[in-house]
Amino acid sequence: MMKVSDIRIRDPFVLTDYKTNTYYLYGTTDDNTWSGKGTGFNAYRSADLREWEGPFSAFRPPEDFWGETNFWAPEVTYYNDHYYMLATFKAEHRCRGTQLLVADHPLGPFKPLTSSPVTPSEWECLDGTLFIDEKNHPWMVFCREWLQVQDGEIYAVRLSQDLKKSMGEPVLLFKASEANWTVPSKGVNYVTDGPFIYRTNDDHLLMLWSSHGRYGYSMGVARSPSGTIVGPWKHDHEMLFKKDGGHGMIFRTFEGRLMLTVHAPNAMPNERAILMEVTEESGKLHLLE
Template sequence: MLTKADIQIRDPFVLPIKESGLYYLYGSTDKDIWKGKATGFDVYRSKDLENWEGPFPAFRPPADFWSDTNYWAPEVHIYKGRYYMFATFKAEGVCRGTQILVSDDPLGPFVPHSDGPVTPRDWECLDGTLYVDKEGKPWMIFCHEWVQIKDGTICAIQLADDLSKAVGEPIRLFTASEAPWVDQLESPRHGPGYVTDGPFMYHSSDGKLYMLWSSFRGGRYAQGLAVSESGDVLGRWKQLPEPLYESDGGHGMIFQTFDGRIMLSLHSPNDTPNERAVFIELEEVDGVLRKK
């Protein structure tokens, strides 16, 4: 058995499966996700969020797979009885993008479902997440990356009912600089810019639609929230003025434990190889999410 302290992981995504009483932990699990040849994605499982079995190889690229580097931020969503992984990939001379994989088991193996990325092929994109609206239509929420456009955006694009491809054009929801808590990042490689990372959608108990997303404040990775004023994925999105977490951690998601607690999962610190999964209990107070 392993503890969270034993597991190097970025972008930790927890999938609780009530029927089995098990939590599945996915994330960016290569030792160095920034450079070199990628290996794949591993998954861990636990009954109590403290002691973990694994790693199990959730995804290993087939010989003809188009991407060989930057395997980032896998999320696994249950949709129409199957397990769909949304994950970021890149190759030399090819824009980074989110591809959708599928499996009949939460441990995998996951195999390509979409034909390459479903994000626009000429955009540098990352961190796609699934959202199903009130009419049952699937959407992917994703980031148009700041390294290409300087002021990163979060966009939505409708997906085909079988999640095999995007339909329609991407719709911009907001830019990073619209959030009052976000500071400009100074990158030696890419210069100055405003970062959008890791969107995740969450419905509060009173029906509000929140989006969790990450950027930088004071040079450190941070986690913020936006709320849809219409209650719909297309917004208008209002940024909460202060970050939810600003202690050099982010790329979070929210899940509910089997005993009903609301948990924020993120990685901290934001440096390789020291990043670890952190779970923080949240509460809803007057319709607002905050740390408990």
């Protein structure tokens, strides 16, 4: 058994699984996340968020898998009686994209759902997250990278019910520079990372997303007062996590507490998942000290 502080991980994602009464922690777990051949994704499990078991091999690429490098940011959702993993991959002469994988258990083994990513093949994309709207239609929210567009963008695209293909063209939600808290990298490049959608008690949609702020890697909040994924999206002035950490998500404990996890610090090899309790008041999230 280990503490979460013992686990090196980026882009943490916690699944509260009611079928097994267990928490599962996923994230970017390769030793070299930026270059070199991708190994796969490890996962960890816990009954209480304090003591963790693992690592378990949740995904290892089959021989014919298209992805070669940049195995990033897996998240897992229980949907239509299966566990679906959305994760980012890259290959030589192919754009980075979000691939869906599927399994019958939270620890996998996860297998590719299709032979290619669901993000546009000609776009450099990452960090897809699954959202189910009020009509039970699945959507994927994802980033289009600053590497290709300079001012990073976040899009939503509707998916088929079986999650195997997109239904229509991606809808631009916003650009990174539209938020007042973002700071360009190297003077011109605005980053979009790690979107995650949360519905408030008053039926607004919040999006947690990360970029560079005045204190380093940070996480802010955008909101859709219409309650729809296509927005329009407005940005909170105050960041939720201000300094040297981000790519977060929100989950509820089995007791009903609202929790935020991010990785911090942002520098290799010291990244760790941090778990913090949050409250929601009048549609706003507040970290508890």
